[in-house]
Amino acid sequence: MAQAHRDRPLSPHLQIWRWGPAMLVSILHRVTGNGLAFAGLGLLLWWVGAIAGGEASYQTFLAYVWTGTGGGLAGWTALLGKVVLIGLTWAFFQHLATGLRHFVLDIGAGYELSANARWSVLTLVFSLAGTALVWAYLLTAR
Amino acid sequence: MGNGTSIGRVRGLGSSHHGTRHFLASRLSAAGNLVLIPYLAISLLLLPLHDYATVHTWLAQPVAATALVLLFINTVWHARLGVQVMLEDYVHGGAGKIAVWLLITVVPVAAAAFGVICVIRIALGGV
Numbered sequence A: 001m002a003q004a005h006r007d008r009p010l011s012p013h014l015q016i017w018r019w020g021p022a023m024l025v026s027i028l029h030r031v032t033g034n035g036l037a038f039a040g041l042g043l044l045l046w047w048v049g050a051i052a053g054g055e056a057s058y059q060t061f062l063a064y065v066w067t068g069t070g071g072g073l074a075g076w077t078a079l080l081g082k083v084v085l086i087g088l089t090w091a092f093f094q095h096l097a098t099g100l101r102h103f104v105l106d107i108g109a110g111y112e113l114s115a116n117a118r119w120s121v122l123t124l125v126f127s128l129a130g131t132a133l134v135w136a137y138l139l140t141a142r
Numbered sequence B: 001m002g003n004g005t006s007i008g009r010v011r012g013l014g015s016s017h018h019g020t021r022h023f024l025a026s027r028l029s030a031a032g033n034l035v036l037i038p039y040l041a042i043s044l045l046l047l048p049l050h051d052y053a054t055v056h057t058w059l060a061q062p063v064a065a066t067a068l069v070l071l072f073i074n075t076v077w078h079a080r081l082g083v084q085v086m087l088e089d090y091v092h093g094g095a096g097k098i099a100v101w102l103l104i105t106v107v108p109v110a111a112a113a114f115g116v117i118c119v120i121r122i123a124l125g126g127v
Ligand code: HEM
Pocket: A029, A030, A031, A032, A033, A034, A036, A037, A038, A040, A041, A092, A095, A096, A098, A099, A100, A102, A103, B026, B027, B030, B031, B033, B034, B037, B075, B078, B079, B081, B082, B083, B085, B086
């Protein structure tokens, strides 16, 4: 049973693959999924905790994430907050589109090189368009 | 890899035959995300978000509160399954593996519990 645990083979990593649309959206699915998991759920829990805490704690949340009211640290984190929120919007749309792509690949379809590349590019178009639409609405409609 | 003996399997070195369940659960919870997250996002986009009373009143409604509880359970589950796959790819053996196991066992449960408790407080706690 003397097995060489340390030398078990690893799957090829980023630097091995030639960059192309499919390779790009594959790694983006991972990056966006984990970004949503840590930053997205973290922010969502902070948000719901702030609401549960009452009016004052909700205002503190808003100050740090959005308005910057009170200046100081909140002024900086509110800037960061907007970048993170725009990033999360994009991450959500990108992960949603590549998630749907996974469903298609799961049933064994869409592996022809040209179709695979085309749908990969379309996920990028979708996420950028979705992000632009949401933020255009958020910043202008109200 | 395990050598197919029972001790090899117990040590977690071979297939434990749980992969299919993991795969299906990640797809099922993805479908849940597809419904719950747009529901939350669209509802919030239609509210004046700076106004505490509006947000609180919306979230205290039974349907919204139920949706958010379901979201915390479903999305945390999906994220936990996904983060596990990511960590399995990058953390191999030793103390790191134990830390990873603790992380994906303890943190998601704590996160979901906190989210659900907050929603319950908002829905049932009065203003
Ligand atoms: C919009 C609905 C969503 C769909 C359709 C979806 C779909 C998927 C699918 C099919 C996978 C499995 C990919 C694979 O097996 O390689 C996956 C992985 C993952 N998802 Fe989602 N997902 C959604 C939303 C979310 C959200 C909101 C989060 C985080 C809170 C999330 C976090 C993750 C993570 C961390 C992974 C693992 C990625 C990796 O490292 O390989 N997903 N998603």
